[in-house]
Amino acid sequence: MVRHIPNFLTLLNLFCGCIALTFVANARYDWAFAFVCLGIFFDFFDGFLARKFNVAGPLGVQLDSLADMITSGVVPGYVVYAMIGSNTNLHLAIPYLGFIITLGACYRLANFNIDTRQSDSFIGLPTPANALFFLSLPIIKEQTDSLLLLEMLINPWFLIFLSVVSAWVMNAELPLFSLKVKQFSWAKNWVQVVFLSVSALLIMLFQVAAIPVVIGFYVVLSALVRKTRP
Numbered sequence: 656m657v658r659h660i661p662n663f664l665t666l667l668n669l670f671c672g673c674i675a676l677t678f679v680a681n682a683r684y685d686w687a688f689a690f691v692c693l694g695i696f697f698d699f700f701d702g703f704l705a706r707k708f709n710v711a712g713p714l715g716v717q718l719d720s721l722a723d724m725i726t727s728g729v730v731p732g733y734v735v736y737a738m739i740g741s742n743t744n745l746h747l748a749i750p751y752l753g754f755i756i757t758l759g760a761c762y763r764l765a766n767f768n769i770d771t772r773q774s775d776s777f778i779g780l781p782t783p784a785n786a787l788f789f790l791s792l793p794i795i796k797e798q799t800d801s802l803l804l805l806e807m808l809i810n811p812w813f814l815i816f817l818s819v820v821s822a823w824v825m826n827a828e829l830p831l832f833s834l835k836v837k838q839f840s841w842a843k844n845w846v847q848v849v850f851l852s853v854s855a856l857l858i859m860l861f862q863v864a865a866i867p868v869v870i871g872f873y874v875v876l877s878a879l880v881r882k883t884r885p
Contacts, residue, residue, distance in 0.1 A: 660704055661701040661702070661704045661715055662701070662714065662715055662718055664697045664698075664700055664701035664704065665697070665698070665701045665715065665718045665719050665722050666718070666722065667694075667697045668694040668695070668697040668698045668701065668719075668722040668723070668726055669694075669721070669722035669725055669726065670694075671690045671691065671693045671694030671697065671726060672690070672691070672694050672722065672725035672726030672727075672729070672730055673725065674690045675687040675688075675690040675691050675694070675726065675730045675790075676725075676729065676730055676733060678690065679730065679733050679734055679737055680733075680737075682737065684734065684790070684793040684794055684797075685794055687730065687734070687790060688787075688790040688791065688794060688863065691726055691727070691730055691786055691787065691790050692787070694722075694726040694727075695726070695727070695783045695786070695787070698719070698722065698723060698726070698727075698783060699834075701715070701719065702715075702719065716768055717768070720764040720765070720767065720768055723760075723764055723782050723783070724760065724761060724764055726783075726786065727760060727782035727783045727785065727786035728756070728757045728760030728761055728764065728782060728786075729757050730786060730790070731756050731757075731760075731785065731786045731788075731789035731790060732753055732754040732755070732756040732757030732758075732760075732818075733753070733754075733757075734753070734789050734790060734792070734793060735753030735754075735756060735789060735792075735814050735817075735818055736750045736751060736753035736754060737750075737753075737793075738753070738792065738793055738796075738808070738809075738811075738814055739752070739753050739811040739814050739815070741809075742809070742811050745811055749811060749815075750811075752815045752818060753814065753815070753818055755815070755818040755819055755821075755822050756785070756789060756818045756821050756822060758822060759785075759821060759822025759823070759825045759826060760782045760785065760786075760822075760825060762822075762825075762826055763779060763782060763825040763826050764782060766826065776830060776831065776832055776833050777830070777831040777832070777833055778828055778829065778830055778831070779824065779825050779826050779827050779828070779829055779831070780821070780824045780825050780829070780831065780870075780874065781825075781831070782825060784870050784873065785821050785824070785825055785870075787866050787870065788821070788866060788867055788870045789817075789821070790866075791863050791864070791866035791867060792808055792814075792867075793808075794863045795808065795863060795864050795867075796808040796809065798863070798864065799864070824874075829874070829877070829878075830877065830881055831873065831874065831877040832846050832847065832850075832876075832877050832880060833847075834847055834850075834851070846876065846880050849876070850872070850873060850876055853872065854869045854872070854873075857869055857872075
């Protein structure tokens, strides 16, 4: 029974992604964001419990990527598609470029399964982080008082640019630290503790608007840590 728990959590991640899609279709981006967050929560703990119970296997690896493909690949692509599609002055084909995010996520997830270098750290931005970035954009657009930021978030070409950049960042040779805590040691986990502490503070202060900043901080901190280590 215990060996099925991690895979059950993975399926819950997939289920959350499916629900998020229905909310995006109805322009309820706040609920879509919430269910993607819940899916990422399940995604984090399925691997943790698989290692804890020593039941990790190839089936779990494949299930994990398939679930992430929906929650962290299709959903953010659909969000950008919907945001661009709200501009009625564009050719009907233009909004589909938002799914460049989905293509980039698919390639990353497939490559992740065969890349043995990513057991303790990441190379390229993980798909869940990328998904949170894009799921936060329509919420920020609705809440912002900045005309400049609003103009950027309703500009279809800016959104397409972000989509292309995200597909590259997910698959680029960018070493990023993992949030997985395998040993309770300050020396081994201080980067994760600093990142999570700063991120929690930013989110408490700025809520969803802090998400893009947190993602940027993650990339910058990873680069700084890499430079300071031999």
